Amino acid sequence: MNKPVGETRRLLIHLYLSETESMQTDVPYLMAVGNLPKILDKIQNAGAPETFNLDFLKDLGFTSSHDRPTPKLLKYIGLLDSNGHPTASYKEFMDHTKARKVLATRSGRLLTTCSPQTRRPMRGAQSN
Secondary structure (H helix, E strand, O other): OOOOHHHHHHHHHHHHHHHOOOOOOOOOOOOOOOOHHHHHHHHHHHOOOOOOOHHHHHHOOOOOHHHOOHHHHHHHOOOEOOOOOEOHHHHHHOOOOOHHHHHHHHHHHHHHHOOHHHOOOOOOOOOO
């Protein structure tokens, strides 16, 4: 007998989290995401800092309090290590030819750790 989709999804999430115990389990979030594409673009053009912190974010021109969680988000998806130092993935992301693939791979963790209830279609989205 086949397992219901929800049960299978929970099992896969559990297995994934078990394999990545050393990673954070609190998913960070941004209050406003409007600047995120701009921040990612600036990261690619600015070069890798020794440490990505709020001062570096301000140097990139992002001073809003809504942008402050960005380093935590980048740590969570593995572009920065726990001390804020750029990882190999960060440096790979800076390559414009690899950026989309790196971001898709690294941000996939966000989808596996979000509960199914938080993954709802946006208002106006068509369902298949």
